Amino acid sequence: MSESATKMKRVTNIQAINAAIADAMAEDDMVLVLGEDVADPEEGGVIGVTKGLSSRFGEERVKSTPIAEQAIIGAAIGASLVGFKPVAEIMLMNFTTVAMDMIVNHAAKLRFMSGGQTHVPMVVRTMTGVGMGSGGQHADYLEAWFAHSAGLKVVAPSNPADAYGLMRAAINDPDTVIYIENLPSAWTQGDAPEPGHVVPIGTAKVVKEGSDVTIVSYSRIVNDALAAAAMVEEEGISVEVIDLRTVVPWDKEAVFASLGKTGRCCVVHEAVAQFGVGAEIAAVVSKEFYGRLKAPVARLGAPYAPVPYSKPLESAYAPSARQIADEVIGLMA
Amino acid sequence: MSESATKMKRVTNIQAINAAIADAMAEDDMVLVLGEDVADPEEGGVIGVTKGLSSRFGEERVKSTPIAEQAIIGAAIGASLVGFKPVAEIMLMNFTTVAMDMIVNHAAKLRFMSGGQTHVPMVVRTMTGVGMGSGGQHADYLEAWFAHSAGLKVVAPSNPADAYGLMRAAINDPDTVIYIENLPSAWTQGDAPEPGHVVPIGTAKVVKEGSDVTIVSYSRIVNDALAAAAMVEEEGISVEVIDLRTVVPWDKEAVFASLGKTGRCCVVHEAVAQFGVGAEIAAVVSKEFYGRLKAPVARLGAPYAPVPYSKPLESAYAPSARQIADEVIGLMA
Amino acid sequence: MTDNAGPDGPTQLEIYRRVALLKANDERSRKVILAGRLVMPYYSYRGQEIIPSVMSAVLNDDDYLVTIYRGIHDMLAKGMPLKDLWAEVAGRVDGTCKGKGGPMHLTYPKKGIMVTTGIVGSSMPIANGIAWGSRILKNGRVAVATFGDGASNIGAFHESLNLASLWKLPVIFLCQNNLYGEHTSYERATSVKRIADRAAGYDMPGVRVDGNDPIAMFKAAKQAVDRARAGEGPTLIEAMTFRFQGHVFGDADNYMNKAQKAAAVEADPVPIFRARLISEGIASEDELAAIEAEIERQIDEAVEFALASPFPELSELTTDVYAEGPAA
Amino acid sequence: MTDNAGPDGPTQLEIYRRVALLKANDERSRKVILAGRLVMPYYSYRGQEIIPSVMSAVLNDDDYLVTIYRGIHDMLAKGMPLKDLWAEVAGRVDGTCKGKGGPMHLTYPKKGIMVTTGIVGSSMPIANGIAWGSRILKNGRVAVATFGDGASNIGAFHESLNLASLWKLPVIFLCQNNLYGEHTSYERATSVKRIADRAAGYDMPGVRVDGNDPIAMFKAAKQAVDRARAGEGPTLIEAMTFRFQGHVFGDADNYMNKAQKAAAVEADPVPIFRARLISEGIASEDELAAIEAEIERQIDEAVEFALASPFPELSELTTDVYAEGPAA
Numbered sequence A, B: 001m002s003e004s005a006t007k008m009k010r011v012t013n014i015q016a017i018n019a020a021i022a023d024a025m026a027e028d029d030m031v032l033v034l035g036e037d038v039a040d041p042e043e044g045g046v047i048g049v050t051k052g053l054s055s056r057f058g059e060e061r062v063k064s065t066p067i068a069e070q071a072i073i074g075a076a077i078g079a080s081l082v083g084f085k086p087v088a089e090i091m092l093m094n095f096t097t098v099a100m101d102m103i104v105n106h107a108a109k110l111r112f113m114s115g116g117q118t119h120v121p122m123v124v125r126t127m128t129g130v131g132m133g134s135g136g137q138h139a140d141y142l143e144a145w146f147a148h149s150a151g152l153k154v155v156a157p158s159n160p161a162d163a164y165g166l167m168r169a170a171i172n173d174p175d176t177v178i179y180i181e182n183l184p185s186a187w188t189q190g191d192a193p194e195p196g197h198v199v200p201i202g203t204a205k206v207v208k209e210g211s212d213v214t215i216v217s218y219s220r221i222v223n224d225a226l227a228a229a230a231m232v233e234e235e236g237i238s239v240e241v242i243d244l245r246t247v248v249p250w251d252k253e254a255v256f257a258s259l260g261k262t263g264r265c266c267v268v269h270e271a272v273a274q275f276g277v278g279a280e281i282a283a284v285v286s287k288e289f290y291g292r293l294k295a296p297v298a299r300l301g302a303p304y305a306p307v308p309y310s311k312p313l314e315s316a317y318a319p320s321a322r323q324i325a326d327e328v329i330g331l332m333a
Numbered sequence C, D: 001m002t003d004n005a006g007p008d009g010p011t012q013l014e015i016y017r018r019v020a021l022l023k024a025n026d027e028r029s030r031k032v033i034l035a036g037r038l039v040m041p042y043y044s045y046r047g048q049e050i051i052p053s054v055m056s057a058v059l060n061d062d063d064y065l066v067t068i069y070r071g072i073h074d075m076l077a078k079g080m081p082l083k084d085l086w087a088e089v090a091g092r093v094d095g096t097c098k099g100k101g102g103p104m105h106l107t108y109p110k111k112g113i114m115v116t117t118g119i120v121g122s123s124m125p126i127a128n129g130i131a132w133g134s135r136i137l138k139n140g141r142v143a144v145a146t147f148g149d150g151a152s153n154i155g156a157f158h159e160s161l162n163l164a165s166l167w168k169l170p171v172i173f174l175c176q177n178n179l180y181g182e183h184t185s186y187e188r189a190t191s192v193k194r195i196a197d198r199a200a201g202y203d204m205p206g207v208r209v210d211g212n213d214p215i216a217m218f219k220a221a222k223q224a225v226d227r228a229r230a231g232e233g234p235t236l237i238e239a240m241t242f243r244f245q246g247h248v249f250g251d252a253d254n255y256m257n258k259a260q261k262a263a264a265v266e267a268d269p270v271p272i273f274r275a276r277l278i279s280e281g282i283a284s285e286d287e288l289a290a291i292e293a294e295i296e297r298q299i300d301e302a303v304e305f306a307l308a309s310p311f312p313e314l315s316e317l318t319t320d321v322y323a324e325g326p327a328a
């Protein structure tokens, strides 16, 4: 699967991530994979993201684990400490709640607490996002927790090519990277990455240029931001859409450059708005552009509530393209 | 201990919290206490916050537990579901990392997910704060995580009287309240509360009036904010200090009222600044007071780093009165 | 203090009534999904019907249950009404949770169904607290936590069993060992031959029982419940069974051992139980057929009721977050 | 595959050298704190010296250790230099971690001391990963995770032992059972009589041994290490001992059983071991006195070195957070 993905024209996010891990494993024996169901006897993961890897690289390097997230992250940390680059899967982001000690008290801090003697170059892959009809415990975006925990990096691609490039960068990174995959769009296709394509961590991308309003976003919802941009374009509003790709460290330079043009900012994410990543961006932007903004910074995120099950509620939970468009229009008022 | 605390003139935070729990237990048989070392055979807690309670109310209502934070919070949730009001201790805030599933996926969400059929009226007491020389895993302020998790309330008193009043309110609250105690100031004295004194959740207090700059803060560091206010007063700057006391839901009305006077805002907390509670406040204030602020909102918090051990570093980790004062002066420039 | 009698005839018939309901409901669920009338993540329990049917026959209505995503069998057996259940999985206002919880979070305190969790292992710590509360109130109620074999490897299992044993709580840990945890087989995830043997590590009775055998299951359940009610503390029951479907309805289940699965389906406990009831004269073919027909009728009614029920208003997005309504 | 011989004379003397170092260092630490020369949270290990002294005599220099806040005995035994250690607990730049980790997070990879954690239970999951790495690299190194009796009740213990057994990892779980976890006695926290018995729940050998008896401890440690190195998998060792001081230096320890404590102090394993070395002719009083004097001298030197070492620059506050330096 992996070799072909970069030879195809269009690939899914699953194929892109699979190819990135496979290519990294082929290049470097120190790259490992572990997590629930990740090996091929278990079908290479619940949705097949790691399919083929254990058959190709062996079950010593690609290990299915018991349902035991502390043990998973602990094993990844330990292997990291002796030179490996493990890619650990926590199936869904809500399950990181049972592994927060390992991630935050250990992975994030060992470099600092050891005075630089050790470090933890692991990647924690985890999926999330509303749309699967799974209710309150399977779809939270918790990137704000990790962003608040110094020592971690956080990335969240919106399309297959970036998914590939960020995975390659994450595996090579000397520190722990939380790699967030959007589950409902896992099967969505996009342009295939070039083999070996790396998206440096910390670099945003202007996915659409514009001059009136800057939308700052990341992960799947970037696509809704693009749709919103198209909607308002018809009303004569020119929107620039920035896909942060990396939440920590976020690309201030790119955001500031865009705001220098537009003077209007709308931050959009799927996570709950309150105390979310958007708050940090809004706070920094409001300060940096004090007196230069043409409107207050707008923030869009999920309501202050758990994810609901009922379809109409679930569909209304994350900001929609329409809501984003309305917010943008509001900024122009 | 408890009965006397509200009869004394000056009490420590420990005495105030102890008295609040004891008074609540005396009034209501449904109030329970559990956690590591909390019963009297274990000396009523590592620093004695729950001393005397098991002797007075019995070991069925005040239970020492194994070191098993998931079991602790789980037991508290279960008891809550059948009508009790448990006060569960997670000794230090960093240890909530092993209980996040219970707190965030369950306690915070059961009311919503059950469509209002059940609810979890528990209090989670937890201590934290730099100053004990305990290094990277024992002093983090993680209130931003809980604040980002809808369904929880979060309180953090700065003095014994509020500690008493917020504990009484938290125990009576129909939802889960994260009750944050500052460890290094546990033995600090303040005016004693009136017996039965309740500080309603969600109400801030103007602890010092002023007209030039509003400092918004909570927990121990409010005291440094007051010291900073005194410092700059000498330079002719009049500072209003707001002790939020409740982080969720935070008292916007009180903050807005003050900013209506001052037009300048400095948010101060001990937690890491980046992606912290201060970001939310700054974002909201920047938007609400767009065009009416006399300076950009300032945020002060710990640096983006784990808590260091070495004394000079530890002392420099949380914002000092001097730093707060400088920030305030900066706002006037 | 407990005798070792199996269930008498009427009790067996009562159990079968539940078993038939569960089986019919599972089959209908898959049918309704396949027909496109309902979209939901569905965790089939087909093959595991005997366990909760027996357990609930041993429990009182006001005893407590904490169950998991794969727990609709547990809930139906415990007495959740079909209409409320179907309306909930359809996401409608008439559902147990007004449609806000869904199939993984069905809740029905009227019959003691306190929590349904989607997080592996999390039923156990909560059941402990309910049991603690029961004991303080001296109301004689016990709490049952159900979970899977895979869940026996997560930390919460360990913490919960230790606490329950120390505190002598009136709780039953009911492990439904269906030999798979998601795509992973028992042996690939669990280091010990029998999960029941882990009970010794908590000085707790642990029993492995054929969960597909109503008589054996009844004895084990009765003993555990009697023990709990008598204040003698918790029991770990490992009830052996098998999951006839993949982890979630629709998955390809290539990871399952074909021969093992075929053998399990061949040994489907439901028709075996049914045939025995007839051969032992506990019920006639006609009686059972009538029960089954009535069940089908009730399910028909529930499905139609559910699909006719309205969806919740959008304002429900922010209600039930706090007692007082929307915050922050 | 392993014989069951105890340590020979030279090995015993080697062990004693460590034991004496550990005991002297603990006593000096408390003295320095009491004198006000140093302020630090100090978790005394007095009474537990035999366990790590033996364990490290069985290990190679490049074997791995993951230890806990109460672990300075483990680290010294494993070879952490006194000067680096003292400078670290004094928070100075010459410390193992430039003063940034402190007594709860001492780290010294040069001797395989990979992590010191302040979170109960967290040594075990990490040791597994190190052991996995060793096996992939086929370097023959084993990993030891030490932890306390209290830690045997937390989820991470369970998850780690299950994984280690399943994966047959070259890891040793060394539980130092000092009968207290903070203020809570063993019986008030742990449902099972012997922690070692929990090993059966993971199909893993579990052995309870008198950790204060160097011969018994040696045999148990050797067997576990040999087993791990031979690729036969993990072992749980429950080494019985006692903590002579309160949980953290300075606490009132009224929660400890006075008689039990007096008896344990009476049976102080260090003088007993010392006397036996002399009575069995392994060493003379003079030799031991010389060793002890030399240790005192080295500690003197280390303390003075540490207190003369400068504190780190404030810029260290934000270095070592990421490889590239400050972020966000």
Ligand SMILES: Cc1ncc(C[n+]2csc(CCOP(=O)(O)OP(=O)(O)O)c2C)c(N)n1
Residues within 6 Å of the ligand: A036, A067, A069, A091, A095, A098, C070, C118, C119, C120, C121, C147, C148, C149, C150, C151, C152, C178, C180, C181, C182, C243
């Ligand atoms: C903490 C956590 N980790 C992972 C998952 C994903 N998951 C859902 S069900 C499941 C398998 C559970 O297997 P088992 O306990 O045997 O129960 P069964 O589904 O067989 O009834 C997994 C891994 C989860 N829900 N929670």
Ligand SMILES: Cc1ncc(C[n+]2csc(CCOP(=O)(O)OP(=O)(O)O)c2C)c(N)n1
Residues within 6 Å of the ligand: B036, B067, B069, B091, B095, B098, D070, D118, D119, D120, D121, D147, D148, D149, D150, D151, D152, D178, D180, D181, D182, D243
């Ligand atoms: C997860 C967690 N919970 C609680 C604590 C607080 N705590 C520190 S040491 C300790 C006792 C541990 O006892 P034990 O495992 O027996 O080790 P010992 O201190 O006796 O060596 C506790 C409860 C912690 N550090 N981590």
Ligand SMILES: [Mg+2]
Residues within 6 Å of the ligand: C148, C149, C150, C176, C177, C178, C179, C180, C181, C182
């Ligand atoms: Mg299973």
Ligand SMILES: [Mg+2]
Residues within 6 Å of the ligand: D148, D149, D150, D176, D177, D178, D179, D180, D181, D182
């Ligand atoms: Mg101990």
